[in-house]
Amino acid sequence: MQYSITLFFIFFSLSVFSQITQPLRYEIEIDDFYDPYFIVSAEEKGIFIFKEMPKESTFKENVWEIIRLDTLLQEVDRQEIIIDKKFNFKGYDYQKGRFVMLFQEGRDYAEDLLFISFMADEFHIQTYIYDNLVPINLTEFEMKNDAVVFGGNVNTRAALMMYNFTAERGVVLPGFYNDRSSLLQIVTKSDDEWVRIITSERRYDKSYGITVRAYSTQGELMFTQNIDGEENISLTDGRIVDSSKGGDLLAGTYSTKRRRETSRGLYIADLSDPDEKEINFYNYADLDNFFNYMREKRKDRIKKRIARKKIKGKKLRFSYRLYVQDIVKQKDQNILIGEGYYPTYTNSSSGFMPYSTDAFMTRNSAQVFDGYKYTHAVLMGFNDEGKLLWDNSFEINDLKSFQLEKHIHLAFTEDQIIMLYLFKQQLKVKVIKGQEIVEGKFSEDLKLLYDDDEVKANNDELEGLENWYDNTFFAYGVNRVKNLRDNNIELNRKVFFINKIVVK
Structure with missing residues (x-):
């Protein structure tokens, strides 16, 4: 196995104030184009990449390789760990210098759990076994100080557990564990000592509200807050601001009383006073730039319809699917990031009907889910009291994924916000300043290791873009690369790559 790293000083200008550089690229050769490394940011301590090594594994044990790179993408450590074959890899997390891998006994439902833990600065492995008495289908895994929180469902009911190292x-x-709740968020990034669990819960009047529960890292319930909408309004989604305050602002989407699939707008709730919760609602039609992703003629038609309704004292109601992915604190503002999407389907023939009485056999046709198609990203800036300051949007109609996941990332300069996402080996970028568009959407190719490299194939499903630290990001994926000119370079190579991306 070989790996390479190249330093190159290539940048493209965003405006007179900002620029993006791709100073480094790391490559490690792989055998299987569809079996890449997992990757996780260790912030200023670098990056971990890791994967199971089938060729080194035995009938009873699996071998995992773990590599740590520094911020210059130089390899500083490479280790192997051996895991009993009965445990299946399930998840991982990193926080404050500690890296934890989660394995479970059982394929779909977790029985006993195995935690592999070590610090980034020293590869001293510690193992912990949790004798789980409640088999659970795990969907969430987060760290908080000396504890991990993990959750999912048991017989379609939400259940959460905590293990203290x-x-x-x-x-x-x-x-938890009732038939009226679904898990929305596990909040661990705050300066206090509590873990907050956000759930959507069906109330007895058949509306939906948000419940926030806070726990110590020993698993003790500290408090519970219920947040409900106005009459005939359901709160369908919610995220707490990632800030040092510990989470006094909650934001998400709302809908009509009994509907959850689509939403009518966004809400912002101030939770600082447990006895008096102020909620501000913002209909999509009231946002200045929500429809900017549309073509100009269509956007103008909708704006005129909204204006006509307002003259008559009425509101035009829109229904959208909006995935609220994050809320970040930036100076004196809180910025909500949401991504609009809709499910797509294909028609699939499922074979011949076995009991057809027709003279000709009839073929069944069924709709098969074919992923989520994204339309645009929505940004809203609001103050610490939950009052809307501005809104903006970013067209992303070339993205598609089979799970709802985060695509848009933000970098901040003195007075600008740079929005980025990755699609088919290209960075898509837009620069805004509140409601003002500083620079419209444009694209830039990911840089390759050598000047004469050419990408012959790329696995789109395995590529990604993640925050690293400060205004630094990394793009990663799998390429099949060809090089016809450079000496001492293989003609064809299959690589897992990491590109360092810096916004200044």
Whole structure:
């Protein structure tokens, strides 16, 4: 196995104030084009990449390779760990210098759990076994100080657990396991000592509201807050601001009372006073730039319809699917990031009907889910009291994925916001300043290792873009690369790559 790294000083200008550079690229050769490394940011301590090594594994044990790179994408450590074959890899997380891998006994439902933990500065592995008495279909895994929180569903009901490494003890978190709740968010990035669990819960009047529960890292329930909309309004989604305050602002989407699939707008709730929760609602029609992703003629038609309704004292109601992916604190503003999407389907023949009485056999035709198509990203800036300051949008209609996941990333300069996402080996970029568009959407290719490299194939499903630290990001994926000119370079190579991307 070989790996390479190249330093190159290539940048493209965003405006007179900002620029993006791609100073480094790391490559490691792989055998299987569809079996890449997992990758996780260790912030200023670098990056971990890791994968199971089938050729080194045995009938009883799996071998995993773990590589740590520094911020110059230089390899500083490479280790192997051996895992009992009965455990299947399920997840990972990194926080404050500690890296944890999660394995579960059982394929679909977790029985016993195995945690592999070590610090970024020293590869001293510690293992912990949690004897799980409640088989659970795990969907979430997060770290908080000396504990991990993991959750999912048991018989379609939400369930959450916590394991504390210091006490070497696991607990089932109280307050869940009912048939009226679904997990929205596990909040661990705050300066206080609590973990917050955000759930959507069906109330007894058949509306939906948001419940926030806070726990210590020992699993003790500290408080519960219920947040509900106005009459005939359901709160369908919610995220807490990632800030040092510990989470006094909640934002998400709302809909009519009994509808959850689509939403009518966004809400912002101030949770600082437990006895008096102020909620501000913003209909999509009231946002200045929500429809900017549309073509000009269509956008103008909708704006005119909204204006006519307002003259008559009425509101035009729009229904959208909006995935609220994050809320970030930036100076004196809180910025909500949402992505509009819709599900797509294909028609698929499922074979001949076995009991047809027709003279000719009839073929069944069924709709098969074919992924989520994204339309645009929505940004909203609001103050600490939840009052809307501005809104903007970013067209992303070339993206498609089979899971709802984060695509848009933000970088901040003195007075600008740079929005980025990755699609088919190209960075898509837009620069805004509040409601003002500083620079419209444009594209830039990911840089390759050598000048004469040419990408012959790219696995679109395995590429990604992630925040690293500050205004630094990394793009990653799998390429099949051809080079016809450079000496001492293989003619064809299959590589897992990482590109360092810096916004200044």
